[in-house]
Amino acid sequence: MQTNTLLAEQSNTQVLTVYRNQFLQDVIEGLTGSPKRLDSKYFYDANGDKLFQQIMQCPEYYPTRCEMEILKRQRGAITSTINALLPSYDVIELGAGDATKSVYLLQEMIQTGTDFTYYPVDISGSIISELENKLPQTLPGLQVRGLHGEYMRMLHQASELSNKNKLVLFMGANIGNFDTRQALNFCRQLRRQLKEGDLLMIGFDLKKHPAVILDAYSDSQGITRAFNLNLLHRINRELNADFKLRLFDHYASYDPATGACKSYLVSLANQKVRIGNTVTVEFERDECIYMEISQKYTPQEIQQLAFSAGFTPVADFRDTKNWFADCLWKV
Numbered sequence: 145m146q147t148n149t150l151l152a153e154q155s156n157t158q159v160l161t162v163y164r165n166q167f168l169q170d171v172i173e174g175l176t177g178s179p180k181r182l183d184s185k186y187f188y189d190a191n192g193d194k195l196f197q198q199i200m201q202c203p204e205y206y207p208t209r210c211e212m213e214i215l216k217r218q219r220g221a222i223t224s225t226i227n228a229l230l231p232s233y234d235v236i237e238l239g240a241g242d243a244t245k246s247v248y249l250l251q252e253m254i255q256t257g258t259d260f261t262y263y264p265v266d267i268s269g270s271i272i273s274e275l276e277n278k279l280p281q282t283l284p285g286l287q288v289r290g291l292h293g294e295y296m297r298m299l300h301q302a303s304e305l306s307n308k309n310k311l312v313l314f315m316g317a318n319i320g321n322f323d324t325r326q327a328l329n330f331c332r333q334l335r336r337q338l339k340e341g342d343l344l345m346i347g348f349d350l351k352k353h354p355a356v357i358l359d360a361y362s363d364s365q366g367i368t369r370a371f372n373l374n375l376l377h378r379i380n381r382e383l384n385a386d387f388k389l390r391l392f393d394h395y396a397s398y399d400p401a402t403g404a405c406k407s408y409l410v411s412l413a414n415q416k417v418r419i420g421n422t423v424t425v426e427f428e429r430d431e432c433i434y435m436e437i438s439q440k441y442t443p444q445e446i447q448q449l450a451f452s453a454g455f456t457p458v459a460d461f462r463d464t465k466n467w468f469a470d471c472l473w474k475v
């Protein structure tokens with residue numbers, strides 16, 4: 145074996161070990177705290193990626209269709225707005241997932257002769273490998289460099305790889321996975337990593353009839369349920385735990401007053417779960433694990449967020465139902 149290969153494999157193993165230790169620490173902290181919680185960023189192992197792709201196909205899950213409509217129908221207007229503001233840039237997409245929507249924008253940029261590198265960032269290694277393999281075939285001429293890891297660390301890495309201006313994409317209402325206080329902190333951190341003239345396009349799910357929102361997070365085929373339970377399965381497999389999945393159920397709630405849609409797993413019995421060799425967590429019957437927030441916004445709340453984080457809103461692209469907004473902000 146070549147020395148270089150050996151070193152690469154050793155450093156990969158070290159990264160995996162650090163990642164697994166962090167995962168274990170976050171799970172133990174979350175499940176021994178009150179109320180119990182798990183971090184939604186761990187949903188996305190290879191199976192979680194597949195289940196999320198199925199969620200996006202569910203008839204009740206409107207956000208993907210709305211944002212897809214925006215990108216398909218308005219990609220020309222979006223690209224010309226961006227190109228008028230920035231003569232030269234690279235595209236960094238935070239939490240790119242399978243990039244099914246952003247490919248429309250990337251395609252438009254290639255067709256209009258923009259010279260850029262696309263840096264998809266994702267915490268899921270399997271999705272980054274898939275993007276690096278498939279995108280150059282789907283979009284010939286696209287320069288792709290995948291970055292596997294956390295949003296901010298990878299954004300910093302992208303800045304070290306290129307000193308061009310940036311267009312940062314944060315689509316799919318990923319911002320909704322933070323509560324409003326965390327979202328403001330996140331946007332402020334983003335602002336600090338960007339320079340004069342950089343652009344940020346963020347997808348927001350807008351407040352609408354509460355029943356429409358709630359249905360999107362408790363689909364009739366039970367895929368959202370399977371997606372949530374998959375995290376327990378992942379903890380069993382990767383952290384040597386013994387969750388019995390049949391003893392947990394999925395529950396979603398939406399509060400129209402705050403715009404917070406929250407997902408929980410409910411313990412169906414008094415039970416003990418072992419995690420690793422040393423920790424046992426006790427659950428009472430009906431006790432909930434808080435899994436994820438999907439925060440909804442009004443257009444006024446979005447504007448306020450932009451200004452409070454130090455950005456200037458420049459354009460706002462909505463679908464025909466007015467259910468979703470891709471907002472372009474400038475530093």
Ligand SMILES: C[S@@+](CC[C@H](N)C(=O)[O-])C[C@H]1O[C@@H](n2cnc3c(N)ncnc32)[C@H](O)[C@@H]1O
Pocket residue numbers: 184185188196238239240241242243244245265266267268271293294295314315316317318
């Ligand atoms: C809800 S999916 C959305 C994917 C895509 N943006 C879209 O609109 O279809 C969220 C994606 O963000 C990634 N992700 C979640 N938390 C992350 C984090 N802290 N750092 C990097 N990626 C993260 C997940 O792995 C997943 O692929």
